[in-house]
Amino acid sequence: MIILKSPEEVQKMGESNAIVAEVLSGLREKVRPGITTAELNEYAEVTTQKRGARPAFKGYGGFPFALCTSLNSEVVHGFPSDRPLEEGDIISLDYGVYYNGYYGDSAITVAVGRISASAARLMGVTEEALCKGIEKACEGNRLGDISFAVQSCVEKAGFSVVRDYVGHGIGKDLHEDPPVPNFGVSGRGVKLRAGMVIAIEPMVNEGSYVVRVKPDGWTVVTGDGSLSAHFEHTIAVTEDGPVILSSRV
Numbered sequence: 589m590i591i592l593k594s595p596e597e598v599q600k601m602g603e604s605n606a607i608v609a610e611v612l613s614g615l616r617e618k619v620r621p622g623i624t625t626a627e628l629n630e631y632a633e634v635t636t637q638k639r640g641a642r643p644a645f646k647g648y649g650g651f652p653f654a655l656c657t658s659l660n661s662e663v664v665h666g667f668p669s670d671r672p673l674e675e676g677d678i679i680s681l682d683y684g685v686y687y688n689g690y691y692g693d694s695a696i697t698v699a700v701g702r703i704s705a706s707a708a709r710l711m712g713v714t715e716e717a718l719c720k721g722i723e724k725a726c727e728g729n730r731l732g733d734i735s736f737a738v739q740s741c742v743e744k745a746g747f748s749v750v751r752d753y754v755g756h757g758i759g760k761d762l763h764e765d766p767p768v769p770n771f772g773v774s775g776r777g778v779k780l781r782a783g784m785v786i787a788i789e790p791m792v793n794e795g796s797y798v799v800r801v802k803p804d805g806w807t808v809v810t811g812d813g814s815l816s817a818h819f820e821h822t823i824a825v826t827e828d829g830p831v832i833l834s835s836r837v
């Protein structure tokens with residue numbers, strides 16, 4: 589069941605997502621060769637607590653950390669560790685908080701120092717695909733319009749969208765209806781209405797879209813070892829068009 593949010597609720601979700609955005613902006617500044625993802629996790633957790641919020645992922649389904657850190661061929665749900673980041677890595681940072689009754693959720697992929705041209709292109713296309721999807725999050729459109737826009741942007745560039753993990757509605761729960769796939773047919777799916785709040789989150793692989801889960805039970809990696817990037821925003825569908833609640837300054 590899709591739960592529509594009142595304008596007041598959308599405003600509260602803006603506050604949750606502002607904390608997520610602040611943390612991700614801070615993390616982006618911190619990423620450099622030598623820093624560990626465990627240090628990034630610690631920063632996210634401490635900053636969130638200072639804002640009176642709670643990290644959303646820690647304990648969610650048993651996930652052990654505040655921050656998901658997915659390195660290079662890791663797609664999503666990677667564990668922070670003591671491995672220092674190295675020049676040329678790309679690191680996906682997925683973060684969520686619970687604040688004042690509502691969740692916020694957003695993700696970025698960040699370059700560690702100088703990266704290859706192909707890695708930079710993968711990141712650029714993934715972020716562009718997210719933007720294309722957001723543009724379609726308008727009242728009266730169908731969910732499939734978002735999915736199709738994301739998928740066509742990615743496939744035109746020669747990359748692939750992950751099928752096994754998708755975006756989602758969000759509100760008083762971290763994951764609500766509807767699922768928001770990054771692949772689909774325009775004109776299909778539920779009609780978008782003002783008050784719907786969704787997380788759009790393309791996960792894009794340089795090679796095949798096939799993924800597998802590592803023995804830790806969480807870390808999703810590309811099946812062929814190719815690089816993967818991930819960008820996510822929480823979006824409110826409003827009478828005035830899509831509003832990015834997790835936008836970073």
Ligand code: MG
Pocket residue numbers: 682683684693694695789820
């Ligand atoms: Mg997320």
Ligand code: MG
Pocket residue numbers: 693694755756787789820
């Ligand atoms: Mg999400």
